[in-house]
Amino acid sequence: xxxxxxxxxxxxxxxxxxxxxxxxxxxxxxxxxxxxxxxxxxxxxxxxxxxxxxxxxxxxxxxxxxxxxxxxxxxxxxxxxxxxxxxxxxxxxxxxxxxxxxxx
Amino acid sequence: xxxxxxxxxxxxxxxxxxxxxxxxxxxxxxxxxxxxxxxxxxxxxxxxxxxxxxxxxxxxxxxxxxxxxxxxxxxxxxxxxxxxxxxxxxxxxxxxxxxxxxxxxxxxxxxxxxxxxxxxxxxxxxxxxxxxxxxxxxxxxxxxxxxxxxxxxxxxxxxxxxxxxxxx
Numbered sequence: 001x002x003x004x005x006x007x008x009x010x011x012x013x014x015x016x017x018x019x020x021x022x023x024x025x026x027x028x029x030x031x032x033x034x035x036x037x038x039x040x041x042x043x044x045x046x047x048x049x050x051x052x053x054x055x056x057x058x059x060x061x062x063x064x065x066x067x068x069x070x071x072x073x074x075x076x077x078x079x080x081x082x083x084x085x086x087x088x089x090x091x092x093x094x095x096x097x098x099x100x101x102x103x104x
Numbered sequence: 105x106x107x108x109x110x111x112x113x114x115x116x117x118x119x120x121x122x123x124x125x126x127x128x129x130x131x132x133x134x135x136x137x138x139x140x141x142x143x144x145x146x147x148x149x150x151x152x153x154x155x156x157x158x159x160x161x162x163x164x165x166x167x168x169x170x171x172x173x174x175x176x177x178x179x180x181x182x183x184x185x186x187x188x189x190x191x192x193x194x195x196x197x198x199x200x201x202x203x204x205x206x207x208x209x210x211x212x213x214x215x216x217x218x219x220x221x222x223x224x225x226x227x228x229x230x231x232x233x234x235x236x237x238x239x240x241x242x243x244x245x246x247x248x249x250x251x252x253x254x255x256x257x258x259x260x261x262x263x264x265x266x267x268x269x270x271x272x
Contacts (some may be wrong), residue, residue, distance in 0.1 A: 004112050009154035010213040012116055016142070016208050025198045028133060031177050036140055038170060039123065041137065042146055042255035047160075048174065049155045051218075058222035060232045063155045064241055065172050067233070068237065070158075070165055081177045082259035088181045089265075091254045092132050 003055075010048040017043035030087075030094045034080045043074045119145030132178050136171060143167045146247045154226035158238060 016039060023036030045066045052062025089096060121141030143166040144175045150159035225232070235246055 002154075003106065003108055004152070006218065006221075007213050007216050008112065008116075009149065009153065010261055011210070012119060012215065014206060014209055014213065015120055016123055016146075018202050019127060020168060020199060021122075023127055025196050025202075025237050027105070028190060029183065030182070031132060031174060032126075032135055034177075035126070035136065035174055038166070039126070039139065039142065042143070042166065045158075046146055047150060049150055049153050049158055051224070052155065053153045053225060054221045056218050058220075058225075060229075060236050062239075063158050063225075063229075063233055064236045066158055067161060067237070068241075068244060068248055070161060071252060072169060075251055076167055077173060078259045079262070081173055081254050082262035085180055085263045086179060094181045094183065099193075100133075 006050060008018075009045065009054075013046040013050070016046070018042075019071060027028040028095050028097060030084050030096050030099070031081075033096060034077065034084070038077060041069065041076075045069055063064040111148075115145050115148040115152070118142075119149065120141055132183050133175070135175050138180065138254075140167050143171070154222075154229065156226070157230045 020036045020039035020043060023039065024033050026070045027033055027036065048066040048069065052058060052060065052066075054060065084094065087099065091098065093099075119142050122138050122140070122145060125138035126142070129135050137251060143162060147162040147167070149161060152154075248255040
């Protein structure tokens with residue numbers, strides 16, 4: 001039995017999510033934006049595992065679900081980076097402000 | 105103050121420090137390295153939540169694979185030494201919105217308690233995960249393998265040099 005309350009883990013996840021959101025919205029480097037999104041996904045995973053232990057009808061299902069999320073996040077990182085490299089080859093920049101071809 | 109609380113506070117500080125360093129450091133490589141700290145802290149929190157298998161997967165996938173792939177992404181592209189600055193006005197607006205979001209959610213989770221906690225998760229954790237994965241969730245499991253294959257092939261096709269296109 002653990003003596004740490006559920007809200008402590010949820011607070012950690014909330015702080016991580018806020019940091020990731022701030023990074024994704026303010027950073028100008030596309031690699032860092034991708035990494036910030038990974039951080040937000042990590043916060044969600046932490047919530048899933050926390051609710052797997054503390055939630056209503058707590059069971060192992062939350063942990064299994066977080067494994068699926070990790071898999072999809074890994075696929076997202078690979079595809080995102082491939083798009084980034086293809087874009088860098090054409091535009092020679094990783095600054096998200098200069099990625100505005102669709103706006104023109 | 106018991107030992108469990110001390111361990112939690114340590115992991116909490118490690119996790120949040122990594123995130124804050126990521127926001128504040130100026131070199132891109134250092135940011136990714138700070139993120140490794142966060143990923144390891146989260147793996148420790150998973151162990152505290154009796155999710156040993158997920159913790160090992162976290163270390164393998166995030167601290168290992170995703171960090172390395174991001175480092176490759178940084179080294180294959182050219183970066184100016186200093187991050188181009190975002191305007192203070194935009195930073196201020198984003199910070200205000202995020203702080204408001206934080207306090208709204210914090211108000212909801214502050215006293216959250218959802219009854220008794222599960223006490224059998226740590227017994228043969230990997231076996232439990234495996235049983236659940238190959239009985240109830242076998243179809244999502246197979247679908248996820250297709251997703252990984254598609255992502256792998258898609259990433260290769262996107263990133264490889266388009267030689268036929270250049271000849272035209």
